[in-house]
Amino acid sequence: MNNSNIDYSQKVVEMKKITKKFGSFVANDNIDLTVHKGEVHALLGENGAGKSTLMNILYGLYHPTSGEIHINGNSVKMDNPNVAIANGIGMVHQHFMLVQPFTVAQNIILGTEPTKGAGAIDLKKAISDVKGLSERYGLYVDPNAKVEDITVGMQQRVEILKALYRGAEILILDEPTAVLTPQEIQELIQIIRNLTKEGKSVIIITHKLKEIKAAADHCTIIRRGKYIDTVKVSETTEDELAAMMVGREVNFKVDKKKAEPKQTVLEVKDLVVRDNRKIAAVNEFSIEVKAGEILGIAGIDGNGQSELVEALTGLRKAESGSIKINNKEVLNNNPKDMFNKGIKNIPEDRQKRGLVLDFTIAENTVLQNYKEPRFSKNGILNNDAIEKHAKEIIERFDVRPTDYTTKARALSGGNQQKVIIGREVDNIEISRAATNEAQLLIATQPTRGLDVGAIEFVHKSLVKQRDEGNAVLLVSLELDEVMNVSDRIAVIYEGKIVGIVDANDADENTLGFMMAGGADHE
Template identity: 85%
Template sequence: MNNSNINYSQKVVEMKKITKKFGSFVANDNIDLTVHKGEVHALLGENGAGKSTLMNILYGLYQQTSGEIYINEKLVNMDNPNVAIANGIGMVHQHFMLVQPFTVAQNIILGVEPTKGLGSIDINKAIEDVKAISEKYGLYVDPNAKIEDISVGMQQRVEILKALYRGAEILILDEPTAVLTPQEIEELIQIIRNLTKEGKSVIIITHKLKEIKAAADYCTIIRRGKYIDTVKVSETTEDELAAMMVGREVNFKVDKKEAKPTSNVLEIKDLLVKDSRKVSVVDGLSLEVKAGEILGIAGIDGNGQSELVEVLTGLRKAESGSIKVNSRELLNKKPKEIFNNGIKNIPEDRHKRGLILDFTVAENTVLQNYKDPRFSKNGILNKHAIEEYADKIIERFDVRPTDHTVKSRALSGGNQQKIIIGREVDNIETARKATGEPQLLIATQPTRGLDVGAIEFVHQALVKQRDEGNAVLLVSLELDEVMNVSDRIAVIYEGKIVGIVDAKDADENMLGLMMAGGEDNE
């Protein structure tokens, strides 16, 4: 419902003919964007389309090569974030910028601390201010909790509160749902509605079409750095948005033939894993994955999926049980031995486990196998061979920009993910040729942060590995993805597999009930 005191026709942001060049690379090419008061405006585009660059210009982190920015119809020279904040703009980045050992309240007031006599920080006032803003916008979070002890969804609330505490009227959310559970996504959409009811304007950078339909009023689409269109979301379909984003029709259904599974590649028996508190997080779990199939694991976050993958890849020790790949026991072996014995891994956290961000793209493509004779001799790296190899992965997996010398941290999250997927797919194909044995590819949240075109590509890559006789273990919080890509679905609840169903027979209600522990359907 509209608030009669808010002037919804007021233009709060106008970006006119914005161009941004990095050397010869044109990231933004003559882009226009207009956002009104009390509006949720989605910025939609493929990975590397220039969405985050455009918003970093609006927030003063980058300066445009040409073009003008108007805030509340006044021309502003947005030459640093302090100018943006002074003009009522706040930004919540995809990777949060919080001090982990600090409390929620300490993070929110950092740099703008309220003081009392003799200049000491008035932490009690800070806590009261944080509580007041939290209650006003439905952003409930404990001001005294430490950041390192709260969930990702709660950390995002802290980032939003940080911006509101500094007086933000225009809030930029960069890929806000990339790391959230389905329940947290629903809560975030409600928070966004609460903000716009109070006259705040919200810009969401995203490529999740469902969430655009659920939350946004208008959507501006950019493709390869160029403005395509601005549309009213209620008058546009997901298919139309997807086609504008990637420049072609997108197939949302995974095109695959019937699976032809053969022998077991992975055999897990009675696996017991405890966390640092000595609580069982994987509790007597048994599972088999066959060559020529994709087995999806469905479950609510925190039911042992992450710990299971960490044990399978050698990053965590199990208490007991058995893990065999091609009949070889790999329980509690070192990661290198596991890699050499048939397990390749697309990790859940690309920054923590998948890449060294200050290495170049080329260096990151050979992280696990730089000692391979293709890439080194007598301990000396063959730089030319590594760069040629990287160029093949860049071309095959459409990594942008197409420059192997760029540091990986300079790429968008989606393009960072493409490097990892390209590397692991090539590793599995190379190992299969060398050994003649089927390999296991573990793909954990493989499409997190990817656009629909890239998601389609990744799903096809997983199916291709299946069709070539390898085994794929897909671990995803996206139920649609698990149902669409898997041949069989195993449901995990409190560290146990509570049921395995054929994907053809599964529906959301059945899986949802099992994921909540409501049915044992072994």
């Protein structure tokens, strides 16, 4: 991106020699960061590299152990977010901080409400101010809509408007594209450009190289808490950025041999599943997934993918149809039965469905099988066995930090995902040894919010399960991922399969046409 709005004579942010320790753990180690007026500056690093910690220091949520912060040339002690806001800094967190039942306008003015008369809130002025702001920056939202009724992309716009309403000149966006559709990502990049045209400076915390190339002017790379380099994005390749981020060359292409599909593990016929509004989100849906293959499901978000996975894992009742695992009918069985019959699951939302965040890593590794004799006896947990098991998963799946007593909520997104994958792979191995039957691994959005190193790891894990004779169902909104990892690709549109293609014959245009409801290519 060629940005002529940067004023290199004005350093709006200077973070000098920032170090942050949590006990003996060094999250940030002597990091420098400089951002200029009108610039889009990406902060790139693996999950757990210390990106969010550094920005939480800039926003006053954490206090640095040592180091200095200068805003517009002035030394500032960021004691709390109010100091940051007073200095023109706004932050949009990865997990939005909105009051769901409130309207858009109510959320934006919360804590800074305009008043009239005897201190009554002037909602009419608030709505007018919000409309003015949204039009100025191309952040179109309905001020009267309830937050719980709008899309994730719209909620992000509300968070950005909230920061702008409070006078933000420097905007920090934490993993802003992690939960957005491709179209929403393009819209966000345009919004960022509109902001820099107005002289705002934007810091993006990310690990997505494609978006850095599309949106950022400069990029500071940190690895395991240490500063690596600051580069001009237009003069750097994605491969170079990836290598700096992970400390080695990253293979973007999934290395895998040709699939050798065998017997059918999952057979779904004429499945109908209704969503919360009682509309048929999955409508006469039929697929087969065989042992030794990865079947990818491609589709635009909201075409029944979530309801399909919920029905396959026992979380949502189907209205009609058939679901068979290894030729056994399991339609509308409960989640435990689905698990026991051979369905293992990497869920779409790792925090809500994959982990108990206040449990330790060790406790999370035995969520489904803590009653096994090796882990408990007469209802009493065998903590030594659970800890040994957790250590094996931590080592095998490279979970960081390596302390099994760490709570799941303290892990980065990538390491949370590694715990889930480690647990599910272990469950597959246990079930397969006990039943001598191939298992089905469902992976829904398995790399959402992960860095390139973690993505490479997840993809290798899925291929390994395929090569070990299990069936893998990959459900992803990332078309590149579906094309790269799958052996066959089924395209879903309005709850139906509109066509199935061999991954070797697939191209973006054909799949995109089918995803929009185009002709059958089966």
